[in-house]
Amino acid sequence: MEPFLISPHQTIPMQRIIIHLDFDSFYASVEENRKPEIRGKPVVICVFSGRTVDSGAVATANYKARELGVKAGMPIMFARRKASEETVFLPYDIEYYREVTDRIMAMLEDECDVLEQASIDEAYMDVSEKSRGSWEAAEAIAARIKQMIREQENLTCSIGIGPNKLMAKMAGKARKPDGLTVVREKDVAEFMEKLPVEKIHGIGTKTVETLHSMKIMTAKELAQCNPLVLEQKFGGNKPQLLMDKAKGVDESPVEPRQAQQISKMKTLKEDSNDPEKIASEMAEMAGYVRKKVEKKNVTFRTVSIILIDTQLGMQTRSETIGQTDDVTNALATAKNLLQKYLNENRGKKIRRLGIRVSNLEYEKKQRSLDDFLQR
DNA sequence: CGACGTGTAAC
DNA sequence: CCTTTTACACGTCG
Numbered sequence: 001m002e003p004f005l006i007s008p009h010q011t012i013p014m015q016r017i018i019i020h021l022d023f024d025s026f027y028a029s030v031e032e033n034r035k036p037e038i039r040g041k042p043v044v045i046c047v048f049s050g051r052t053v054d055s056g057a058v059a060t061a062n063y064k065a066r067e068l069g070v071k072a073g074m075p076i077m078f079a080r081r082k083a084s085e086e087t088v089f090l091p092y093d094i095e096y097y098r099e100v101t102d103r104i105m106a107m108l109e110d111e112c113d114v115l116e117q118a119s120i121d122e123a124y125m126d127v128s129e130k131s132r133g134s135w136e137a138a139e140a141i142a143a144r145i146k147q148m149i150r151e152q153e154n155l156t157c158s159i160g161i162g163p164n165k166l167m168a169k170m171a172g173k174a175r176k177p178d179g180l181t182v183v184r185e186k187d188v189a190e191f192m193e194k195l196p197v198e199k200i201h202g203i204g205t206k207t208v209e210t211l212h213s214m215k216i217m218t219a220k221e222l223a224q225c226n227p228l229v230l231e232q233k234f235g236g237n238k239p240q241l242l243m244d245k246a247k248g249v250d251e252s253p254v255e256p257r258q259a260q261q262i263s264k265m266k267t268l269k270e271d272s273n274d275p276e277k278i279a280s281e282m283a284e285m286a287g288y289v290r291k292k293v294e295k296k297n298v299t300f301r302t303v304s305i306i307l308i309d310t311q312l313g314m315q316t317r318s319e320t321i322g323q324t325d326d327v328t329n330a331l332a333t334a335k336n337l338l339q340k341y342l343n344e345n346r347g348k349k350i351r352r353l354g355i356r357v358s359n360l361e362y363e364k365k366q367r368s369l370d371d372f373l374q375r
Numbered sequence: 376c377g378a379c380g381t382g383t384a385a386c
Numbered sequence: 387c388c389t390t391t392t393a394c395a396c397g398t399c400g
Contacts, residue, residue, distance in 0.1 A: 118385095
């Protein structure tokens with residue numbers, strides 16, 4: 001889709017219509033479908049780190065559990081304290097959730113011009129053409145999508161429709177669960193005005209803190225402030241970016257995403273600085289990375305290790321090598337980086353670690369054995 | 376500019 | 387008392 005309609009005399013920015021779709025407490029809902037006996041109960045999906053019985057964090061809580069005060073991101077231990085007798089705690093099963101998502105995303109591709117899967121439970125859809133520029137038509141598309149997902153997967157989602165990705169996303173947040181909210185171009189200013197800065201998508205804790213220290217509390221104040229004031233506190237492009245967001249402006253296109261990196265992290269059972277021990281964990285994680293690299297049929301150029309120490313400080317070390325698909329090679333590089341790190345940081349103990357490959361190339365079309373034999 | 380390391384943000 | 391994975395921006399260095 002062309003971003004602009006070009007007439008002989010002028011360039012008219014085309015009005016886009018973007019849908020954002022977000023499954024309601026996705027992991028929990030999927031588990032409720034898989035295990036009917038837990039339906040109606042508070043459900044908490046957990047990432048258990050394995051360090052102690054209940055160490056780890058909450059990935060998702062269903063609405064029943066949220067009523068009890070359980071929230072995503074919370075340590076499982078906290079959630080246990082808040083939870084009631086009947087609350088169900090389940091380990092997350094990412095592979096199963098991915099299967100469900102993949103089915104739905106395949107379906108969504110047919111319902112829009114361009115699909116951008118933003119995460120396991122979120123997608124943007126450009127429906128400018130499919131709706132022929134009509135907000136009503138876009139709303140009908142959204143309603144049909146909701147119905148399809150309900151009928152075929154027994155899941156609900158919240159949908160936002162707006163003139164760009166930012167507004168679609170924020171519209172979707174306005175009504176949950178099972179919501180459908182349209183913010184037309186002409187209604188953007190009014191929608192944004194009421195919001196405190198911390199409700200703007202993409203403005204996180206650090207930025208909020210700085211804005212508050214400047215007495216900028218609402219999107220309206222941010223949108224109308226003097227850019228020079230922001231430039232005192234923020235560098236580079238950030239002032240412009242912040243003001244655009246506050247005004248509900250976002251030109252970024254909806255485009256298909258491909259992974260830029262593949263990584264695997266793990267929490268150690270006990271803090272350690274034993275090279276042998278850490279290297280063997282590294283090898284295990286490399287096995288997982290290998291699987292993913294094979295599945296995606298990619299090559300990579302950069303290998304990194306990620307280390308989180310006892311104080312939860314994160315450090316990375318990386319090295320760029322020749323384009324390769326050989327994860328064994330990556331593991332060797334990772335072990336070298338690890339060796340170097342441990343030498344530079346004598347005595348520092350590691351809590352969590354990870355391995356990552358990046359600088360991915362998707363061009364790699366490998367000749368199959370058949371092709372090979374035919375020569 | 377490419378490579379590397381850190382910070383911010385979101386899920 | 388603290389997960390996992392990904393993306394991207396930016397500063398710095400050579």
